[in-house]
Amino acid sequence: MSGSPQQGTTLTLRGLRHAFGGQVVLNDVDLTVPAGTITALLGPxxxxxxxxxxxxAGLxxxxxxxxQFDDQFMCNGTVFEPPESRGLxxxxxxxALWPHMTVEGNVGFPLRMRRVTRTERERRVADALRMVGLASHGQRRPAQLSGGQQQRVALARAIVAQPRVLLFDEPLSNLDRNLRETLCREIGDLLGKLGITAIYVTHDHDEARALAHQIAHMDQGRITRITTA
Ligand SMILES: Nc1ncnc2c1ncn2[C@@H]1O[C@H](COP(=O)(O)OP(=O)(O)OP(=O)(O)O)[C@@H](O)[C@H]1O
Ligand SMILES: [Mg+2]
Structure with missing residues (x-):
């Protein structure tokens, strides 16, 4: 991608706690994701x-x-940064593609929200589509793409605004095994190239091992252990 992405954000989570009704869902979670690395989050x-x-994400x-993203608090007792200002x-x-928009429209949407000029938007959308191998599919609609191609569009949309942090929630679990392996490799290569810090949620141990620098194992709201992949 042209222009230099904001590389090297360290993500620091401390003492996260949340309950829905009486059910504690996050129970004193501590996690550090070093700058430019991928942490897989694995658990039932x-x-x-x-x-x-x-x-x-701030949702x-x-x-x-x-x-914290580096030394900047996204939330603490007094601060709460909304999702759109976190750089995610x-x-x-x-x-989650918009069916009525073309591929280019979908990928360019985060830039439109940021009021990036049309010329700059077109350049960055083309860059992002090239990076995910869909340079010639910009005018199609999501329904005219395979599942794997749709997920590549979602990936292009996620990186087009040069985020500090990428969050993946089981992005490949709707795809068949071969495609999962291919896309998993592609995501790993892309993240390595961009140097973006990422958390990658998966049920799949192989995927976690293939992609991540560290694996955080989670159970009943706690991180029970962290292993390096
Ligand atoms: N908005 C909500 N209101 C009430 N309970 C919720 C809400 N969101 C999640 N929960 C509950 O919190 C627990 C954790 O949910 P969460 O979606 O984080 O699980 P998960 O690890 O992502 O599971 P999966 O692998 O199935 O996606 C579950 O028991 C869920 O029912
Ligand atoms: Mg989930």
Whole structure:
């Protein structure tokens, strides 16, 4: 991608705690994701993985704990930065593309929100699409793409605004095994090239090992151990 992305943000989570009703879903979570590295978050259904991502994204206001991007607090007892000012990209399991927009429209959307000029937008959208191998698909609509291609569009949209941090929530679990392996490799290469700090939620141990620098194992709202991949 042209222009230098904001590389090297260290993510520091301390004492994250959240309960829904009486159920404690995040229980004193501490995690550091070193600058430019990928941490996989692995654990059984319902253990709190997506809730943790939502807290980092600012889609959930935690009951307590602090989140820092480098030395800047995203939330603590007094500060709460809204999602749009955190400098994040997100990729979900269900792609979440807008069906009525072309591929270019989808990828360019975060730049339109930031009022990036049209010329600059076109250049950056083309760059992002080239990086995910979809340079010639800009005029298609999501329904005219395969599942793997749709997820590549979602990836291009996540990186186009040069985020500090990328969050992935089981992005490949709707795809078949071969495609999962290919895309997993591509995501790893891309993140390595861009040097963006990332948290990658998955159920799949192989995916976690292939991609991540460290694996945080989560169970019932706690991080039970951290292993280096
Ligand atoms: N908005 C909410 N209101 C009430 N309970 C919630 C809410 N969001 C999540 N929960 C509960 O919190 C727990 C953790 O949910 P979360 O979505 O974080 O799990 P997960 O680890 O991502 O699971 P999966 O692997 O199935 O996606 C679950 O018991 C869930 O039912
Ligand atoms: Mg989840």
């Amino acid at each position: 259904s319902g253990c709190g993985k997506s809730t943790l991502l939502k807290a980092v 959930l206001r935690l009951q307590s704990g602090t989140i 990209g997100m990729v979900f399991q269900d792609y």
